[in-house]
Amino acid sequence: MDRNFNRRTFIKGTGAAGLAGLAGCSGGPDESTPTETSDDGTSTTTTSDGGSAGGSATVNVGMVYATGGLGDGSFNDQAQIGIQQAAEEFDVSYDESQPDSVSQFAQYQQQYAQSTNPNYDLVSCIGFLQADSLSKTAPDYPDQDFMIVDSVVDEPNVRSYTFAxxxxxxxxxxxxxxxxxxxxxxxxxxxxxxxxxxxxxxxxxxxxxxxxxxxxxxxxxxxxxxxxxxxxxxxxxxxxxxxxxxxxxxxxxxxxxxxxxxxxxxxxxxxxxxxxxxxxxxxxxxxxxxxxxxxxxxxxxxxxRVDTAVYNAVKAQVNGNFQGGTSVSLGLADEGVAIVYGQQLGADIxxxxxxxxxxxxxxxxxxxxxxxxxxxxxxx
Structure with a gap:
């Protein structure tokens, strides 16, 4: 596996098809965001904070999304909001991967962990289906910090976020x-x-x-x-x-x-x-x-509030107080979950x-x- 993969690459096996999926969601490429295709056929893009994903940053984050990908208007998109907010507020650069199947999780987790150009300070694993892969990946890369949403992985370099x-x-x-x-x-x-x-x-x-x-x-x-x-x-x-x-x-x-x-x-x-x-x-x-x-x-x-979990993990990494081997549960009291009435129908309730x-x-x-x-x- 290439330890120096181009950090501007969206690691998506479907190549250009993956780019099309991103175009319809917040933060993905649009007509004003330059995109290009590398020699190996994978799609590349710039980060949503306006700078090239290849530029220097204090903290580099790799995002491994759940199956279903971006544009779901739900779970993955909510996670993306969290990393976008962190990129806007802190000196953070990030790259995103959209596995097509559960079998690809380990590949993407390891690819980020192995990278030396750049070195990823944090790898964010979105979704409980990543837990099995991460429980095997994390011990192999003890110096790499990971976070996971929706499951607890009991490893000293993993911070787990769950919800009520x-x-x-x-x-x-x-x-x-x-x-x-x-x-x-x-x-x-x-x-x-x-x-x-x-x-x-x-x-x-x-x-x-x-x-x-x-x-x-x-x-x-x-x-x-x-x-x-x-x-x-x-x-x-x-x-x-x-x-x-x-x-x-x-x-x-x-x-x-x-x-x-x-x-x-x-x-x-x-x-x-x-x-x-x-x-x-x-x-x-x-x-x-x-x-x-x-x-x-x-x-x-x-x-x-998957976005809150991602944002908080990145913020902790930026501030130098990321704590692996711990877990956080967010419920109603923490505003981690809530009922939100529909924009069109809420007034009729x-x-x-x-x-x-x-x-x-x-x-x-x-x-x-x-x-x-x-x-x-x-x-x-």
Missing amino acids: EHEGSFLVGQLAGILTTKSFSAGSGSTQSDSTNVGFVGGVKSSLIQKFEAGYKAGVKYANSNVDVATSYVGSFNDPSAGKEAALAMYNSGADIVFHAAGNTGTGVFQAAQEKGRFAIGVDRDQSKTKPDYADVILASMVK SSSVKSEIEASMQAIIDGEISVPTNPNQVSG
Whole structure:
């Protein structure tokens, strides 16, 4: 493996196709950002802070994104916001890699760790699916600092960031549980007066995504124990067609609202909601903004501040106080997760409903409501 790979290269096996994927998201190349193709066919670009990625910087960061890539309007894009903010505020330069599959994680982690031109001060690994690879890579490069989002890797050179996804999911579940029992219309969606069903679509089934499911179900049942919750895992974070198929089945069975925790697969959930005139709930970012074409059916989003985790890790590296071998969990009390109402539909949700949800949020923070992390722990 080349230990001196060009740091201006976006390490993406699909070459120019990867560049096209970046063009549609914040910080990626656009008509005003020069791009070029190197002799080996890989695409290159300049960093979003206005300087060449080949320029000198106090701190160099390598970003290894989750499968699904940038432009998902969700998890990866939220992580990118964090590194962009750090690059704007500090003397930081960064490069980004978008693996196509789980099998590529180790390659990209190692490539950054092996590089000597430049030397990467921090390698950011985005997503729980990177944990297995990182647990093997980190010991091989003890002088390299790593951070990982959504999993804990117990190595002295890794700082782990996790979130209380179940807490934020409880709030959007409560919203769904309340509205499905009402006659509610807004934008292009409406509830069915003769049905009290809602749904959840997950990407890859895992203990992490089941935290979303558990919190959502608990919130639904807290609102109304008689509301049924349908669940489907499609096995991918980048399959909108499968997401649409799963959501359509739920809407056809009477579901009024479907919450997804499925990355770009969730785009299909939004498509299904529009097709059926029902509602959806987004994840990780305010998807009524990042997926504006579907804002007329997105009631709210369960925002997860992956950007905060990335930013804080880079800031610590810049300040010389990065602590490996530690983990941080961000919940409602830390503003690590939150409910954000849709830009178009939020105003149609009554203040009384919002007050109920706000009261639950405070009760969770105060420890008066204990939110389960496993769907099997949800009663009702």
